[in-house]
Amino acid sequence: MSDIKEFESVERILKKLPPEDYENVRRVLYGKATREIDVSEKAKHLSEKYAIELVSCGFDSKEEELRSPRIVRVGLFQHKIPIPTWSPMKEMREAMYQMARDVLEVAYRGGVNVFCFQEAWNMPFAFCTREKHPWCEYAEDAQHGPTTRFLSELASRYNMVIISPILERDSVHGNTIWNTAVVIDNHGDYLGKHRKNHIPRVGDFNESTYYLEGNTGHPVFETQFGKIAVNICYGRHHPLNWLAFGINGAEIVFNPSATVGELSEPLWGIEARNAAIANSYFTCAINRVGTEEFKNEFTSGNGLPAHRDFGHFYGSSYVAAPDGSRSPGLSRTKNGLLIAEFDLNLCRQVADVWGFQMTQRLDMYAELLDKATTHDFKPQVVTKTTEL
Amino acid sequence: MSDIKEFESVERILKKLPPEDYENVRRVLYGKATREIDVSEKAKHLSEKYAIELVSCGFDSKEEELRSPRIVRVGLFQHKIPIPTWSPMKEMREAMYQMARDVLEVAYRGGVNVFCFQEAWNMPFAFCTREKHPWCEYAEDAQHGPTTRFLSELASRYNMVIISPILERDSVHGNTIWNTAVVIDNHGDYLGKHRKNHIPRVGDFNESTYYLEGNTGHPVFETQFGKIAVNICYGRHHPLNWLAFGINGAEIVFNPSATVGELSEPLWGIEARNAAIANSYFTCAINRVGTEEFKNEFTSGNGLPAHRDFGHFYGSSYVAAPDGSRSPGLSRTKNGLLIAEFDLNLCRQVADVWGFQMTQRLDMYAELLDKATTHDFKPQVVTKTTEL
Numbered sequence: 001m002s003d004i005k006e007f008e009s010v011e012r013i014l015k016k017l018p019p020e021d022y023e024n025v026r027r028v029l030y031g032k033a034t035r036e037i038d039v040s041e042k043a044k045h046l047s048e049k050y051a052i053e054l055v056s057c058g059f060d061s062k063e064e065e066l067r068s069p070r071i072v073r074v075g076l077f078q079h080k081i082p083i084p085t086w087s088p089m090k091e092m093r094e095a096m097y098q099m100a101r102d103v104l105e106v107a108y109r110g111g112v113n114v115f116c117f118q119e120a121w122n123m124p125f126a127f128c129t130r131e132k133h134p135w136c137e138y139a140e141d142a143q144h145g146p147t148t149r150f151l152s153e154l155a156s157r158y159n160m161v162i163i164s165p166i167l168e169r170d171s172v173h174g175n176t177i178w179n180t181a182v183v184i185d186n187h188g189d190y191l192g193k194h195r196k197n198h199i200p201r202v203g204d205f206n207e208s209t210y211y212l213e214g215n216t217g218h219p220v221f222e223t224q225f226g227k228i229a230v231n232i233c234y235g236r237h238h239p240l241n242w243l244a245f246g247i248n249g250a251e252i253v254f255n256p257s258a259t260v261g262e263l264s265e266p267l268w269g270i271e272a273r274n275a276a277i278a279n280s281y282f283t284c285a286i287n288r289v290g291t292e293e294f295k296n297e298f299t300s301g302n303g304l305p306a307h308r309d310f311g312h313f314y315g316s317s318y319v320a321a322p323d324g325s326r327s328p329g330l331s332r333t334k335n336g337l338l339i340a341e342f343d344l345n346l347c348r349q350v351a352d353v354w355g356f357q358m359t360q361r362l363d364m365y366a367e368l369l370d371k372a373t374t375h376d377f378k379p380q381v382v383t384k385t386t387e388l
Numbered sequence: 389m390s391d392i393k394e395f396e397s398v399e400r401i402l403k404k405l406p407p408e409d410y411e412n413v414r415r416v417l418y419g420k421a422t423r424e425i426d427v428s429e430k431a432k433h434l435s436e437k438y439a440i441e442l443v444s445c446g447f448d449s450k451e452e453e454l455r456s457p458r459i460v461r462v463g464l465f466q467h468k469i470p471i472p473t474w475s476p477m478k479e480m481r482e483a484m485y486q487m488a489r490d491v492l493e494v495a496y497r498g499g500v501n502v503f504c505f506q507e508a509w510n511m512p513f514a515f516c517t518r519e520k521h522p523w524c525e526y527a528e529d530a531q532h533g534p535t536t537r538f539l540s541e542l543a544s545r546y547n548m549v550i551i552s553p554i555l556e557r558d559s560v561h562g563n564t565i566w567n568t569a570v571v572i573d574n575h576g577d578y579l580g581k582h583r584k585n586h587i588p589r590v591g592d593f594n595e596s597t598y599y600l601e602g603n604t605g606h607p608v609f610e611t612q613f614g615k616i617a618v619n620i621c622y623g624r625h626h627p628l629n630w631l632a633f634g635i636n637g638a639e640i641v642f643n644p645s646a647t648v649g650e651l652s653e654p655l656w657g658i659e660a661r662n663a664a665i666a667n668s669y670f671t672c673a674i675n676r677v678g679t680e681e682f683k684n685e686f687t688s689g690n691g692l693p694a695h696r697d698f699g700h701f702y703g704s705s706y707v708a709a710p711d712g713s714r715s716p717g718l719s720r721t722k723n724g725l726l727i728a729e730f731d732l733n734l735c736r737q738v739a740d741v742w743g744f745q746m747t748q749r750l751d752m753y754a755e756l757l758d759k760a761t762t763h764d765f766k767p768q769v770v771t772k773t774t775e776l
Contacts, residue, residue, distance in 0.1 A: 010416050013409045021401045028398050029417070031654030185772065192770040198747045213749065218756070222771045237744055239627035239666050240753040247760045248767040263741075266419030267665055267712045274662035277655055278627050324655045353651075356625055359586045361601065365628040366757035368606070372635045373751045379636040382580040383610045384573065 006312055011328045031325030034059055037341045043109035050102040052077075053336035055328060056110065059321045061346035070344040072225045074252065074282075075112035077103050077121075078317045079335045080290030085124040089137060096122045097150055103337055108158040110339045113186070113225040116163040118286045118317075119233045119256040120179065122147050123167060125288060128204035128310045129298050136210070139169035139177045142193040148182050156188025161223045163230055165256040167210075168193070177211045181230040181256060183221045191221050196232035197241055203263065204300050204310055205234070218244035226251045226344045233257040236271045236285070239278065246279030247362075251344045253281055258288040260311035268316055269326075276320035280351035282342060289315035289334065322350040394700055399716045419713030422447055425729045431497035438490040440465075441724035443716060444498065447709045449734035458732040460613045462640065462670075463500035465491050465509075466705045467723045468678030473512040477525060484510045485538055491725055496546040498727045501574070501613040504551040506674045506705075507621045507644040508567065510535050511555060513676060516592035516698045517686050524598070527557035527565045530581040536570050544576025549611045551618055553644040555598075556581070565599045569618040569644060571609045579609050584620035585629055591651065592688050592698055593622070606632035614639045614732045621645040624659045624673070627666065634667030635750075639732045641669055646676040648699035656704055657714075664708035668739035670730060677703035677722065710738040 007013065014022060014029075026033070034057035047054035063069065082095040100117075107115050119125070123138040140146060147166055155162045161184065168180035179196035195214030199207050218241070220229045229250040235241040236255050245253050255272050259265075272285035290313055297306035316329040319340040330336035351357055371377055395401065402410060402417075414421070422445035435442035451457065470483040488505075495503050507513070511526040528534060535554055543550045549572065556568035567584035583602030587595050606629070608617045617633040617640075624630070624643050633641050643660050647653075660673035678701055685694040704717040707728040718724035739745055759765055 007409075007412045010413050013405065013413050016405060016409065017401065018404075021395075021404065024395045025398050025401050027650070028653055029657070032650070183770075189772065191772065197749065197752075200747070201743050202741060213747075217768050219768050219770045222769055227769070234747070237666060237742065238748060239631065239662070240748070240750075243627065244753065244756055247756065249769060262415070262420070263711075265416055269417070270658055270662050270665065270712065274627070274658050277658065278625060323651075324658065353590060354625065355589045359588070359601075359622070360626060360628070361585065362628075362757055363761045364585075365632065366754065366761050368632055368635065369750055369754035369757055373754050380605050380607050381610055381615070381637060382571075382607045384577065384579065 006314070006333050008331050008333055009316065009329055032060070032323060034325065034327055037339070039110040039339055043106050046106045046109055047337065050106065051335060052103055052106060053331055053334045054106065054110070054339070055330055055336060056339040057327045059325065059340065059342040059346065061343040062349055064345055067345055070226065071341060072114060072252070072344055073110070073112045073339055073341045074284055074319065075107040075110065075115040076284050076286045076317045076319065076330070076338040077115065077117055078286055078289045078315045078330050079118065079121070081124050081292055085126065085292055086295040089134060092124070093122060093146070100151070101154070104154050104158060104160070106337055107339070108160065110337070112160060112339055114161040114163070114223070114228060114252065116254040116256055116284060116286060117165055118288050119165045119258045120167055121165055121256070124292050124294070125258045125310060126294065127207045127210055129294055129296065130206050130209050131296070136177060139167040141171065142166070142168045142180055142182050143190045148184065148190060152184055152188040152190070155184045155186060159186045161186050161225055161228070163228070163254055163256070165230070165232060168195070178214065179207065179211050179232060181232055183228070183230070186224055191223070192219060194219050194230045194232070196235060198235045198238050200234040203261070218248050220245060220248040220250045229253045231255045233259065236275070239275070242275035242279055246281060251281050251347050253283050255283060255285045257286060258313060260313050265314055268314070269318070273320040273324065273326055276322055277324045278356060280322040280347050280354070280356060282322065282347070283320045285320070286317045287315050288313035289332070289336070322347050394702070394721050396719050396721055397704065397717055420448070420711060422713065422715055425727070427498040427727055431494050434494045434497055435725065438494065439723060440491055440494060441719055441722045442494065442498070442727070443718055443724060444727040445715045447713065447728065447730040447734065449731040450737055452733060455733055458614065459729060460640070460732055461499045461501050461727055461729045462672055462707065463495040463498065463503040464672050464674045464705045464707065464718070464726040465503065465505055466674055466677045466703045466718050467491070467506065467509070469512050469680055473514065473680055474683040477522060480512070481510060481534070488539070489542070492542050492546060492548070494725055495727070496548065498725070500548060500727055502549040502551070502611070502616060502640065504642040504644055504672060504674060505553055506676050507553045507646045508555055509553055509644070512680050512682070513646045513698060514682065515595045515598055517682055517684065518594050518597050519684065524565060527555040529559065530554070530556045530568050530570050531578045536572065536578060540572050540576040540578070543572045543574060547574045549574050549613055549616070551642055551644070553618070553620060556583070566602065567595065567599050567620060569620055571616070571618070574612055579611070580607060582607055582618045582620070584623060586623045586626050588622040591649070606636050608633060608636040608638045617641045619643045621647065624663070627663070630663035630667055634669060639669050639735050641671050643671060643673045645674060646701060648701050653702055656702070657706070661708040661712065661714055664710055665712045666744060668710040668735050668742070668744060670710065670735070671708045673708070674705045675703050676701035677720070677724070710735050
């Protein structure tokens with residue numbers, strides 16, 4: 001395991017700077033400071049017991065005269081696989097469920113209203129292997145599968161909306177497999193699902209071997225704690241995907257992910273945050289953490305020898321606010337729960353200040369995209385002979 | 389003037405960290421390291437003479453077997469107004485032109501092929517005042533006005549494409565005023581213009597008092613040094629605007645800007661960089677620098693007393709590459725020229741790795757935007773009674 005050489009977090013390093021320097025850098029890099037919130041001694045105690053790093057913060061907003069505040073606490077959980085990938089699948093599932101029981105107890109004690117796991121949270125991220133056996137066995141029915149049933153009970157007990165990204169098997173439509181986020185409401189009822197819209201073909205992300213592009217549009221789920229949506233992993237690279245959730249009225253968009261390495265890490269802090277700014281909503285980016293090793297070796301299409309691990313999932317989960325400020329990140333190396341508190345009213349407050357929706361000119365772009373998708377599309381190019 | 393309390397740059401502060409910490413933070417925050425490039429002793433000497441901070445760097449790319457490299461050097465110039473805003477307009481213009489002569493000489497000696505000024509570069513950023521007199525006098529014809537004529541001669545002399553963002557007056561269409569970027573090719577010929585697509589209504593950016601949304605689409609200018617486009621200032625907040633230049637084939641998109649204050653600074657490093665990533669092209673973000681004071685006081689719609697300055701333009705101009713890496717920023721306080729060298733081939737190289745264009749599903753979004761712009765649009769919302 002190569003985790004040992006990984007440094008813990010950018011934030012922890014920045015704190016080594018002299019206080020004035022730190023504050024200048026923090027303000028430019030992270031925006032308006034978040035405040036401390038109370039997450040209860042019980043939550044802190046439990047997080048230590050379960051070895052889950054607990055980070056919390058609150059975003060400020062204005063009081064309004066005509067609307068009451070709509071304060072929400074979200075919980076973002078990043079975790080390693082608890083036992084080796086080659087463990088019996090029933091043991092793996094049970095170990096994952098035990099981890100879920102633990103963290104949901106911490107989240108409950110920390111006052112979390114909406115909780116989200118990482119992508120394909122209840123299994124190893126095995127798509128690098130391109131092996132169908134045994135990994136496809138993890139796929140289960142979104143509504144009636146064991147994981148949704150398991151979490152429904154906890155959602156109801158803790159009065160918590162839970163987003164559970166899993167590998168889905170659709171037995172009604174040819175037993176097909178999908179990368180799907182299930183939304184369970186705070187009464188434990190299945191509210192619906194969203195299937196990953198954009199599927200990667202980069203590095204070891206061989207997911208297109210297993211499932212195709214999602215066909216569930218861009219649903220926004222109306223819950224007691226706000227209008228929420230889920231942009232799964234690679235969808236964060238697509239500004240149109242984020243925009244679509246905004247158009248449908250999302251106030252919080254979760255981005256459960258699994259991403260590794262030098263290629264994506266410099267993008268990680270940029271994309272979900274840009275989406276929060278551009279669409280005047282909160283974004284919650286969750287990444288796996290740790291290094292997963294597999295039994296059989298595989299190659300990576302990069303000329304290097306066969307190997308058995310996918311690289312280091314660098315964690316660093318964070319929340320970004322519509323005003324461009326962001327929370328500290330969870331660590332790059334450890335299981336962690338990030339609890340963030342904010343007022344959903346901030347979305348409209350910021351939108352009113354910046355006016356991005358008003359100045360968006362959607363009609364102009366609808367026309368352009370219509371043209372751009374035709375086979376005889378002519379890009380608008382100015383050359384010396386085509387004066388504008 | 390309040391500049392004195394402004395710190396110089398995030399990069400300079402980060403360099404105070406121990407080397408290993410610095411490198412870890414630099415990699416996560418800035419991506420793959422840029423390299424040093426040779427900009428000639430003459431350029432360095434002149435930049436000192438003219439008190440223009442000179443920063444330079446190069447981005448790496450792969451050698452290809454079937455295409456030759458297409459190495460380009462861009463020059464981004466950020467500057468203060470050289471004399472007070474209330475100076476006679478002819479003096480202001482001449483002082484600006486002298487500054488342009490100086491910096492273009494430095495850029496030429498530094499090997500720059502494509503040069504871009506900041507937004508409305510040849511005048512104070514006076515739109516905060518809402519005064520039509522005298523500021524509208526600065527508006528001039530895009531093709532035949534004094535600034536284009538002045539720069540054409542230098543573009544030809546230095547074999548340099550020059551992007552000149554000015555206040556345009558269109559005498560053919562009712563003497564209307566526009567916020568326009570003029571593109572002059574390296575033979576000194578007027579290649580065309582682009583009008584700012586998205587106009588702000590935020591803080592003291594009272595630009596909608598002076599001009600409306602642009603009507604020139606999203607032109608990409610084919611030059612000897614690549615396909616270039618211009619996303620003017622507030623357009624950087626709109627991912628669709630960036631996308632449209634990408635759809636039309638841009639390889640470099642310049643973002644001449646004028647932005648101040650705590651509201652926008654945390655967004656500055658995010659937006660142009662996200663655009664470079666999402667669209668697999670280079671972006672060049674240029675901001676004004678310094679504090680501009682005006683003769684008459686004005687209020688800012690924020691409950692605070694009348695004042696005479698727009699706040700501090702924080703400079704920090706930078707270049708972002710399609711792989712998510714970025715250059716150091718110019719300072720937050722001084723006139724500066726950033727010279728960046730890169731191979732345009734990197735755009736397609738990165739697009740092939742990440743596959744964002746292939747996985748973009750434009751047809752799905754064309755359909756959504758069509759619907760979203762109708763008056764009876766129904767957002768896709770899932771409630772307890774509308775199971776997905």
